[in-house]
Amino acid sequence: MGVTIKDIAKETGFSVATVSRVLSNKVGFFSQETAAIVNAAALKLGYKKNMAATELVTQKSSIIAVIINSTKTNFSDPIIEGIQQKANEADKRVIILYAGDHDFRSQQRALTTALERPLMGILLLSVDLFADNLQLLKTANVPFRFISISFQDPDLKYVASDDWQIGYLATKYLLKKGHRKIGLAGVDIESSAHTGKLRLAGYQRALIENNITPQKDWIQTGNYSYKAGLNAMKNYGQQKNVSAIITGSDLVGIGLLNQAAKMNISIPNDLSLITIDGTYLCRIVQPQLTSITQNFYSMGYLGAEYLISNQRQNAFTDIQISERGSVRKLTAADSEN
Template sequence: MGITIKDIARETGFSVATVSRVLSNKEGFFSQKTATIINAAAAKLGYKKNMAATELVTQKSNVIAIIVNSTKTNFSEAIIDGIQKKATEANKRVIILYAGDHHAQSQQRALTTALERPIMGILLLSVDLFAENLKLLKSARVPFRFISISFKDPTLNYVASDDYQIGYEATKYLIEMGHRCIGLAGIDLESGAHTGKQRLAGYQRALLENGIIPQKSWIQPGNYSYTAGEQAMLNYHQQKKVTAIITGSDLVGVGLLNQAAKLNLNVPNDLSIIAIDGTYLCKIVQPQLTSVTQDFYQMGYLGAAYLINGQYQNAFTDIEITERQSVKKRSL
């Protein structure tokens, strides 16, 4: 059992109430000499303040709970770094919980674990909650905000990239590089998948603006994973139609790139690739992947700032095209 204020009171001869006031930094109830004796005894005995108990009594918390999708992503670290930076500036603490890979019970377990203790709010990183878990979150009346995922529902606050603009800008870039047959690979288009559907809508708009009729075979849905990229490349190779591909994530891009090499296709001479995300994965492959780069650090920082300050507006962070080696201009 840990050291308590009763142990310190016994060690120093002061009352439990005096020890409690000193360790809670309450002013005007004790002398500096008394504080010095009590703090020295606390250090000697190895006393650690029970923050959870204190928060239960005061009904105030400095803890932000981060709930992360357990899918292997390559951008959550940058988001968490942004959250941690803002939390440190505001003297807040952070706990991290994992919500499984779109698994209802794992989501519920992460939420209940967070809600069982006093917290000032919850930040959900790329977590698309099941309906029953969203109901649980709303009923808890704890401030929350989604990061790196947006919604049509006006009651759900988020900080993310504009996925419609991502799809549009990636397609427009490839068209400007001379491509007319452009694939879109590895995006989730299942019911309720707002991110994938927004990227698809932006992609379609850019094609139609340039007089290009999108073909159904150009779209290869998936779950944003490396495996989805591999499978998409196999499907495209059978068609032999597209000259450039937009990948739903960097992981999809790497899977597609490696599968292309197995099929003896040269990137970018035979096929151009532009990935969505722009994380370090784009730089550690050959050729390096051109990307639509998202500002994940800013998403985390801004999301934490809004939560801490009680601001409820939504926000889109900036995106940009980062040119590397995987896109080649095509002769018209």
Template structure:
């Protein structure tokens, strides 16, 4: 017997999309998508079965979190709070991991989620490809990005990454540093691009143009921090480094130690995220701390509002405040 999954496979859309189109709930789909689905149904000889129709009508109490599998530790704090807040409302949570930059893996993760009834989807630091964003939109499932902002109208709850890059760099500048590196960030997706722009803005205000080797790319991982510090070298001309994550900061710190450089006397290091890792290393890491707990709570609340069809969410795009926490990894630059 032909099922909606067979039609979905033929057309290249989610089964939930097929269900809604065949149930005449196609208001949010393009005419092209509707035509393709109905043509495929006719060609395959599809006969409607009631269980498939019920799938569309079924109300779900399941929230799905799709998590970028970058090698940093920020996601655990968001997931923990999503889990707690979801439990308060009687919701269940499923977590699916995906490599953020790979469209094929992204699609696989999304299909795992949207081919079953879910109340909504929270995407943690996921830079979806255009095709995968369209796939998610066509599924007509509520969704919100967490810990990643955008220039277009996609819904998100995030820190202001431009402000983060600026604040971290300005803090070092106020401590007398002028030769400041930025280590371990992916400079192309929005998060890295905006943090880099904030860094450049702060330096431009004091008339400093960063040299090419000051900015070392990476993937926010511990290994990225090690590699960045190795590129800076034991005789680095930098006096301060902004690390793209706490894990990057620890990599920079440990490699600096291997070079017999003292942090913060020879090199000041400031991390971004402010997770528990900042307090279990020596010296403890000064950080721009993000409120991941608030992001998790706000994400669940957003999906709940949409599910209950409460008033239209006024601020589809919400910035969560950050906080500078001074610890022991930054000091004044030597005269």
């Protein structure tokens, strides 16, 4: 059993009330000499303040719960770094819980574990909650905000990239490189979150502006995973129905890249790729992957800042094109083939 206030009172000879006031830093109720004696005894005995008990009494908390989708993503680390940086600056603490891979019970378990104690708020990283779990969160009377995922529901506040702009910008980039048959791979357009739908809409708009009608077989849906990239490349096959592909994530891009190699399709000579995310994964493969790069650190930092300051607006963070080696500019001769 840990050291208690009663142990310190016994060690110092002061009353439990006096020791409690010193350890709670209630200035004006004790002398500096008393404080020095109590604090020295607490250090000697190895006393650690029970923050959970204190928060239950005061109904105030400095804890931010971060709930993460357990899908193997490559962008959660910089988001968490941003959250942790802002939490440190604001003297808040962070706990991390995992919500499974779109699994109802895992989501529910993460939420109930967080809500069992006082919290200042919850941040959800790319977690698309089932309806019942979302209702649980909404009725918990705890501030929350989503990161790297957006919704139409005005009650669901978020910090994310502008996914419509991502789809539009990636497509415009490939069009400027001479590509007209452009695929979109590995995006989820069935989810209640609007990430995939918005990227698809931006992609379609850019094509239509250039008098190009998107073909059904140009779009290969998926769950943003490496396996989704493998499957997409198999479906595109060797028919050369597209000359370039926008991938829903870096992992999708690497799946496409590796499957293309097995099919003797050269990137970028035979097929160009531009990924969405722009994490370190783009730089550790050959060829290195051109990307629409999102600012995940800023997402985390800003999400934590908005939660702590109780701001209600949504926010988009910056995106940019990072050119590497996976996109080839088509020549007039290529266009004729």
